[in-house]
Amino acid sequence: MRAIARRTTRLLGCLLLVAATACDTFAPDGPPEEQLLDGTIEGMPGSQLRQHLVGDEEFGRRFTVEDGLGPVFVATACEQCHVGDGKGHPVFNLTRFGTLGVNGFDPLTQLGGPQLQHRSIPGYPPETVPGEATGVSEFTAPAVTGLGYLDAVDDATLIALADPDDADGDGISGRLQLHPPSELIEAALALAAQSAVPFTHGTLVDGQYIGRFGKKALTVNLLHQTVGAYQQDMGITSDLLVEDLFNPLAGNRASDEAPDPEVSSSAVANVVFYLKTLRAPSRRDASAAEVVAGEQLFGQIGCASCHTPTMRTGRSEIAVLDQVEFHAYTDLLLHDMGPELDDGYTEGRALTSEWRTPPLWGIGIQENFQGGQAFYLHDGRAQTFEQTIGLHGGEGAASRSAFQALSDADKTRLVRFLRSL
Numbered sequence: 001m002r003a004i005a006r007r008t009t010r011l012l013g014c015l016l017l018v019a020a021t022a023c024d025t026f027a028p029d030g031p032p033e034e035q036l037l038d039g040t041i042e043g044m045p046g047s048q049l050r051q052h053l054v055g056d057e058e059f060g061r062r063f064t065v066e067d068g069l070g071p072v073f074v075a076t077a078c079e080q081c082h083v084g085d086g087k088g089h090p091v092f093n094l095t096r097f098g099t100l101g102v103n104g105f106d107p108l109t110q111l112g113g114p115q116l117q118h119r120s121i122p123g124y125p126p127e128t129v130p131g132e133a134t135g136v137s138e139f140t141a142p143a144v145t146g147l148g149y150l151d152a153v154d155d156a157t158l159i160a161l162a163d164p165d166d167a168d169g170d171g172i173s174g175r176l177q178l179h180p181p182s183e184l185i186e187a188a189l190a191l192a193a194q195s196a197v198p199f200t201h202g203t204l205v206d207g208q209y210i211g212r213f214g215k216k217a218l219t220v221n222l223l224h225q226t227v228g229a230y231q232q233d234m235g236i237t238s239d240l241l242v243e244d245l246f247n248p249l250a251g252n253r254a255s256d257e258a259p260d261p262e263v264s265s266s267a268v269a270n271v272v273f274y275l276k277t278l279r280a281p282s283r284r285d286a287s288a289a290e291v292v293a294g295e296q297l298f299g300q301i302g303c304a305s306c307h308t309p310t311m312r313t314g315r316s317e318i319a320v321l322d323q324v325e326f327h328a329y330t331d332l333l334l335h336d337m338g339p340e341l342d343d344g345y346t347e348g349r350a351l352t353s354e355w356r357t358p359p360l361w362g363i364g365i366q367e368n369f370q371g372g373q374a375f376y377l378h379d380g381r382a383q384t385f386e387q388t389i390g391l392h393g394g395e396g397a398a399s400r401s402a403f404q405a406l407s408d409a410d411k412t413r414l415v416r417f418l419r420s421l
Contacts, residue, residue, distance in 0.1 A: 033282065035365055037145040038085040041279045043320045048277065055274025058267050063234055068262030070235040071124040072117035072247050078229065078271070081141035085278055086362070086369025088141030090380030094233070096345055097133035105346050108132060112248050114347070115232050120247070121256060127247050135344030135352060138379035139215055143362050143369070147213075148276030149326040150359070151222045154200030154314030155210050161308065161331045172305040172395050174333030177217035177348050177356065178208035185209055187240050188224040195317035212332045215378050216347040217356040222272050230263055237261045238268050276318060280326055281362035285420050294417025297410055301402035306335050306357045306395070329360035329421065338393025341377070353394060364419040385415050 033039065040052050062077040063069040074094060075081050081088045095116035098107040107114035111130040120126040129136060158176060166173040179185060181204075189209070193199040201221060203210060211217035219225040223240075230236040235245050237260040244256060285291050298304055307329040316322040334354040342353035355378060367374040375383060382388040392400045403414065 031368075035368060036084070037143060037278070037281055037362055037365070037369070039145075039279045041148070041277050041320045044277060044318075048273075048318065051270060051273050052277045055270035055272070055277075058271050059274055063236055063262075065121045065256065066258065068236055068244075068256050068258030068260070070117075070119075070121040070244075071256050072112075072120045072127055072245050073235040074115075074117055074119060074233045076234065078233075081233065082144050084369045085144050087143045087366055087375075089370050090138070090140055090375050093138040093140050093379060095129065095136065095138055096347075097129050097136045098345055099132055099134040100344060100346075100352065105135075105352070107347075110248060114345075117232075117235065117245060117247075125247050125250050127249075135346070137215075137343035137345035140375065140378065140380045142358070143281075143366075144275055145278040146280035146326070146328060146359065146361060147222060147278065148316075148318065148321050149280060149311075149313055149324075150212060150328060150330070150332065151276060152313035152316040152318075152321045153212070153311055153332065155203035156200065157311065157314070158210055158212065158332055159203070159205065162333055170302075170305060171398055172302075172335070174306065174331055174335055174357075175350075175354070176205060177211035177334050177350060178205055179211055179218075179220065179348055180208050184227075184240055185220055185224060188221055188227070192221050192223055197315040197317050197322070200314040211348060212356075214347070215355060215358075216350045217332065217334060218347045222275050223268070226268060226272050226275070230268070236263050238263050239265045240268075276321065280328070281365070281421070283420055284364065285416075288416070288420070290413045290416045291420045292417075293410075294413035294415070294420075297406065297414045298417055301406070301414075302399040304329075305399075306331055306333070307360055308357075327361065330357045333357060335396070336394040337391075337396055340391045340393035343379075360418070360421050362421065364421045385418050386411070 040049060044052070059078045069076060081092055095118070096114050097116065098105055098113050108130060111132060112127045116129055117127045162174055162176050164173055164175045189202040192201065209220050211220055213219045213222065213225040219228060227238045227240045230238055231241040231245060237244055239261050242260050244260065308331040309329055310325060310327050312325050313321055313323055334350050334356055336351060336353050337355055338353055341355060344352050346352045373383060376388040377391060382391055389400055389403050403411065406414070
């Protein structure tokens with residue numbers, strides 16, 4: 001019996017060794033952290049890490065008809081558009097539309113605008129872009145990492161960066177996106193102000209609030225952005241947006257049976273906390289000689305005039321975000337990019353050719369989240385850095401010309417720098 005037991009023990013040991021070896025062989029290590037975006041900011045206490053994980057789970061929640069999905073919608077979950085917290089693929093672009101008339105831009109809300117909800121629950125018709133729309137724009141979902149830093153920048157910083165009349169004569173005239181007071185905006189700001197630190201947002205400029213998130217800086221903070229996405233992208237109502245979307249062609253009716261609000265205030269708060277505490281993208285090869293030279297060229301040809309390398313947060317109730325320096329390469333302002341990027345569509349007071357400067361951090365690993373091929377600009381129309389720069393008109397035209405005048409070696413250095421972000 002002892003011999004049998006020994007043989008059994010040896011056999012079990014061999015099987016465990018084979019299993020361990022197989023795991024190493026068939027389940028290799030994942031990509032290094034610097035190639036990923038979905039991670040927490042370091043240094044948070046356990047209670048905040050737990051809230052981050054709860055928010056992460058809520059971010060991945062897939063809504064059903066029984067939960068209140070729709071009746072018209074674009075996606076069933078936040079992460080459906082933001083895979084791995086990275087930038088989305090153009091095949092899943094949002095469509096926004098409206099028409100520009102003598103009285104300004106009309107988002108055609110009476111025809112389902114400004115956002116197309118091309119999917120619907122069973123028995124309910126999805127929307128289509130109406131023939132009245134003269135401006136149609138495609139929006140690729142942005143990466144969502146590092147947003148807490150941008151949310152924590154105080155209004156005074158953005159006001160100081162703005163130069164709407166190009167007073168310094170550098171050809172760059174960044175403007176603040178401003179929104180008239182509304183019940184939604186004031187509620188989003190009031191909820192964000194409920195913290196133990198001085199609140200540095202909600203400054204009125206000419207009687208209007210400063211926008212900072214979205215392709216045209218349409219929303220004032222992450223809470224405003226999040227409840228808007230719940231409603232516009234998934235047809236999910238919240239305490240701040242309690243009415244379902246509906247297809248005007250189907251009449252003024254919503255047709256989902258779930259009671260409103262369809263997502264709780266605590267769930268929204270956890271998602272906002274999750275977004276705030278996603279870490280900033282890591283740099284790669286930042287000290288390499290060609291990367292350093294490329295960064296110098298980035299400044300010399302004027303790219304840094306809009307893509308501001310360094311900013312500092314204001315006060316934050318999250319200690320790891322409180323008054324810290326970060327490097328997103330954005331000024332969060334509107335800039336006129338000329339006819340090359342003018343889709344005839346706009347939001348707020350932005351011109352149809354104006355876009356908020358997108359952060360560049362994470363751009364060097366963007367293809368990791370887009371199926372191996374990176375797609376740049378607001379709609380993914382460019383597939384290389386050279387194409388992207390070539391579409392910079394308006395305020396970006398001088399930098400484009402300066403880039404095109406560089407030697408091939410210097411162009412390579414500049415691209416190496418961008419790939420390090």
